Amino acid sequence: MKTLHLILVLIFMQQARAQDLGGNAEEGERLYYDFACYSCHGYNATMRVPLVGDASGIMNSEQLFLTYLRLRADQNPVNPKNSMPNYAVSTLSDEQAVDIYAYLRSLNDDPPELADNPVMQEMLDAAKARGKGNEK
Amino acid sequence: MTDAKRNKEKSGEISRRAFLGTSAGAAAASLLGKSEGAAAQTAPPAVRATLPGQSAEAADRDIGNARPPVAVRAVQRPGSDLMVQVLRDLEIEYVAANPAASFEGLQESIINYGDTPNKMPKFISALHEESSVDMAHGYAKAEGRPMAVLLHGTLGLMHSSMAIYQAYQYQTPILLIAGRDDTNFLRSQSANDIAGIVRSITKWDAHPRTLAGALDAIQEGYRQAITPPCGPALVVLDTELQKEEAGDMQVPAYVPPQITGISTGEVRAVAKALVAARNPRIAVGKLRTARGVSDAVELAELVGASTSTRATLVPMSFPQRHPLCGPGSDTDYDYTLGLETGGIQAAIIGPHRRTLEGRDVTGIGYGFIREPPTPLWGPYAPPKPSHNDMHADAEASLPAIIAEVHKIMSSSMSNAVAVRSKQHAAANHEAAVAALKKALEDRRRGWHGSPISLARLYAELWILIKDEDWCLASPTQFSSGHNRVLWDHNKPYSHLGMHGAGGIGYCIGASTGAALAAKHRDRIVINIQCDGDLNMVPGALWTAAHYRLPMLVVMHNNRAWHQELMYAQYMAGVRGRGGDRAHIGTTLRDPFISYAKMGAAYGVESEGPISDPSKLFAALKRGVDTVKQGRPYLIDVLTQPR
Numbered sequence: 021m022k023t024l025h026l027i028l029v030l031i032f033m034q035q036a037r038a039q040d041l042g043g044n045a046e047e048g049e050r051l052y053y054d055f056a057c058y059s060c061h062g063y064n065a066t067m068r069v070p071l072v073g074d075a076s077g078i079m080n081s082e083q084l085f086l087t088y089l090r091l092r093a094d095q096n097p098v099n100p101k102n103s104m105p106n107y108a109v110s111t112l113s114d115e116q117a118v119d120i121y122a123y124l125r126s127l128n129d130d131p132p133e134l135a136d137n138p139v140m141q142e143m144l145d146a147a148k149a150r151g152k153g154n155e156k
Numbered sequence: 157m158t159d160a161k162r163n164k165e166k167s168g169e170i171s172r173r174a175f176l177g178t179s180a181g182a183a184a185a186s187l188l189g190k191s192e193g194a195a196a197q198t199a200p201p202a203v204r205a206t207l208p209g210q211s212a213e214a215a216d217r218d219i220g221n222a223r224p225p226v227a228v229r230a231v232q233r234p235g236s237d238l239m240v241q242v243l244r245d246l247e248i249e250y251v252a253a254n255p256a257a258s259f260e261g262l263q264e265s266i267i268n269y270g271d272t273p274n275k276m277p278k279f280i281s282a283l284h285e286e287s288s289v290d291m292a293h294g295y296a297k298a299e300g301r302p303m304a305v306l307l308h309g310t311l312g313l314m315h316s317s318m319a320i321y322q323a324y325q326y327q328t329p330i331l332l333i334a335g336r337d338d339t340n341f342l343r344s345q346s347a348n349d350i351a352g353i354v355r356s357i358t359k360w361d362a363h364p365r366t367l368a369g370a371l372d373a374i375q376e377g378y379r380q381a382i383t384p385p386c387g388p389a390l391v392v393l394d395t396e397l398q399k400e401e402a403g404d405m406q407v408p409a410y411v412p413p414q415i416t417g418i419s420t421g422e423v424r425a426v427a428k429a430l431v432a433a434r435n436p437r438i439a440v441g442k443l444r445t446a447r448g449v450s451d452a453v454e455l456a457e458l459v460g461a462s463t464s465t466r467a468t469l470v471p472m473s474f475p476q477r478h479p480l481c482g483p484g485s486d487t488d489y490d491y492t493l494g495l496e497t498g499g500i501q502a503a504i505i506g507p508h509r510r511t512l513e514g515r516d517v518t519g520i521g522y523g524f525i526r527e528p529p530t531p532l533w534g535p536y537a538p539p540k541p542s543h544n545d546m547h548a549d550a551e552a553s554l555p556a557i558i559a560e561v562h563k564i565m566s567s568s569m570s571n572a573v574a575v576r577s578k579q580h581a582a583a584n585h586e587a588a589v590a591a592l593k594k595a596l597e598d599r600r601r602g603w604h605g606s607p608i609s610l611a612r613l614y615a616e617l618w619i620l621i622k623d624e625d626w627c628l629a630s631p632t633q634f635s636s637g638h639n640r641v642l643w644d645h646n647k648p649y650s651h652l653g654m655h656g657a658g659g660i661g662y663c664i665g666a667s668t669g670a671a672l673a674a675k676h677r678d679r680i681v682i683n684i685q686c687d688g689d690l691n692m693v694p695g696a697l698w699t700a701a702h703y704r705l706p707m708l709v710v711m712h713n714n715r716a717w718h719q720e721l722m723y724a725q726y727m728a729g730v731r732g733r734g735g736d737r738a739h740i741g742t743t744l745r746d747p748f749i750s751y752a753k754m755g756a757a758y759g760v761e762s763e764g765p766i767s768d769p770s771k772l773f774a775a776l777k778r779g780v781d782t783v784k785q786g787r788p789y790l791i792d793v794l795t796q797p798r
Contacts, residue, residue, distance in 0.1 A: 131603040
């Protein structure tokens with residue numbers, strides 16, 4: 021079954037964005053919260069399992085995104101987990117899913133580089149200084 | 157506000173009208189009777205009465221710094237005075253309690269007995285018995301020794317039972333004392349066998365019937381608590397024993413427990429193997445006390461062993477940034493010794509709580525106290541005992557191993573150790589810097605996002621505390637545990653680890669207890685506080701404010717029980733319905749809770765909610781500065797879920 025999933029994923033990846041339907045990002049924002057996507061992915065899709073930008077392969081196209089949502093059904097055992105839930109059509113329509121996709125695509129994350137982040141740079145400098153005298 | 161009013165409030169005077177404007181005042185007004193109460197509401201008094209502010213002497217008495225006046229007493233030497241002397245001899249620093257009739261004799265002795273009343277032990281007011289025990293849990297994790305808790309009969313013990321359970325699961329030593337009043341108070345609050353309520357989740361209990369027996373039982377309870385497997389021990393003290401005349405009875409001398417380590421033969425074998433090894437390694441788990449940690453460091457340095465640590469997860473483990481801590485310059489280890497954790501060639505592992513056979517008299521079968529038959533995550537595989545395991549306390553074994561290594565190590569071996577140690581130090585430093593750099597790269601994401609990234613919260617807080625003596629008292633897995641890779645855990649109390657059984661409500665109490673330990677040790681306590689946890693027993697904030705405890709509370713306010721939100725979402729997905737309804741019963745919305753107001757209501761300087769990440773650092777600095785001055789501080793931060 022996993023092999024079949026992989027093949028399907030690759031097929032959809034090839035089709036990529038040529039088939040994007042163009043969802044409603046505003047509606048997608050509402051759905052992103054209503055369906056608690058933020059609980060794992062963060063309010064800005066930047067946390068834990070990030071989706072913003074190029075962080076996740078499933079964001080490559082709408083079709084891939086949709087396929088991934090639907091394929092979870094066979095992978096989710098009944099026992100409680102906090103892994104990615106299944107989203108069947110009965111729960112989340114294609115149109116709604118595409119709206120969420122459009123919202124996620126509208127997000128942007130532009131964090132400072134390590135060298136431009138004074139807090140992180142201070143942490144790194146302190147760690148380097150700690151080893152003074154331990155050089156080979 | 158007028159200057160006159162401002163001056164009056166500053167001086168501590170409260171106008172009658174202002175006083176009656178509070179709910180407490182309203183209650184007071186109701187006591188005046190209808191006519192007076194009505195008059196107070198309808199017509200302001202011609203002359204404004206004032207309530208005097210608290211005097212400095214009264215304030216001193218409140219926090220226990222003033223001695224009571226001496227008076228003629230009916231009982232010259234109450235039994236509870238001797239009980240307090242026993243606690244004093246045991247160097248019990250604090251006794252936390254919510255006041256109650258069943259231990260009024262003992263409480264009175266704590267606050268009035270001796271030349272230095274209410275010191276060693278000092279009475280700590282808690283607003284809930286669960287908080288009392290959680291405070292003792294946090295204190296013991298930080299200090300490696302117990303404080304005491306007073307509990308009232310059946311009710312107090314029931315209130316505290318979850319906290320006792322968690323301490324038992326974590327093998328944390330606590331001295332519990334339950335008052336029992338079977339004659340003069342409500343029958344419903346007493347029982348024949350009060351200890352039976354928590355027998356399955358305590359290590360030991362006693363219900364002495366004489367004063368002499370009570371003094372012995374307190375000492376034995378302490379010994380039991382600190383002897384591996386450590387855990388909470390309970391002594392039930394009848395009110396009659398607390399109040400009876402002790403006459404010339406003497407307090408027995410305390411005899412500490414004999415905690416045994418490995419045998420002499422095993423000591424020789426371990427020392428010989430460590431010295432002979434080309435590349436020895438020591439894996440360090442959770443030891444009992446700071447002395448154990450320093451002995452582990454001494455042994456590692458003596459033999460030039462690279463070490464692993466659990467200091468990012470538990471208290472009392474090997475310093476994370478010690479030059480020998482890390483993979484070392486050569487990962488082909490030819491002899492690995494485990495100290496309270498597995499070791500490939502040898503492991504010294506102290507007794508588990510499962511060795512306390514017969515405590516689960518009701519057959520409840522609490523998880524992990526016995527081997528669980530229905531595991532949550534896949535088939536349960538109990539730790540496989542190795543034929544190389546030595547079942548004895550590792551900490552008690554270390555001094556003999558160190559002495560033996562000293563005895564057999566030649567000067568040429570010492571030179572090899574020096575060379576090896578230098579190589580390990582360089583490699584470990586390089587690995588640590590690389591790991592930190594990667595961790596920081598991974599945590600850049602969402603840096604400017606709002607709500608605030610937890611990685612940013614941990615990083616900015618670290619800059620402010622890294623040069624302080626700090627203790628991270630809160631569990632951190634719900635806030636993604638960024639401390640594990642971003643912070644340096646070099647003290648026995650750097651991180652106090654998890655709840656014990658994942659029970660929510662632990663964090664604020666345990667952090668308050670850790671702050672009690674920190675107060676006179678020039679240390680500050682950091683509590684990354686989950687919102688769901690604080691709402692269970694928020695009264696511990698008042699204890700922190702009342703005793704001026706150095707505790708920084710940084711709210712991880714994600715406005716939900718997020719673990720459960722994810723579970724509900726997952727289950728809806730499995731069943732293919734209602735994916736937009738998982739918030740029901742799992743979120744804290746409508747209305748949102750103001751933790752800054754909650755903190756202020758309990759007397760803790762507070763601010764927030766902060767959702768703009770650019771304002772976080774300044775708020776954290778205000779918090780750290782305040783805590784360094786010996787006062788608690790709360791910052792409500794709107795955070796990402798995880």
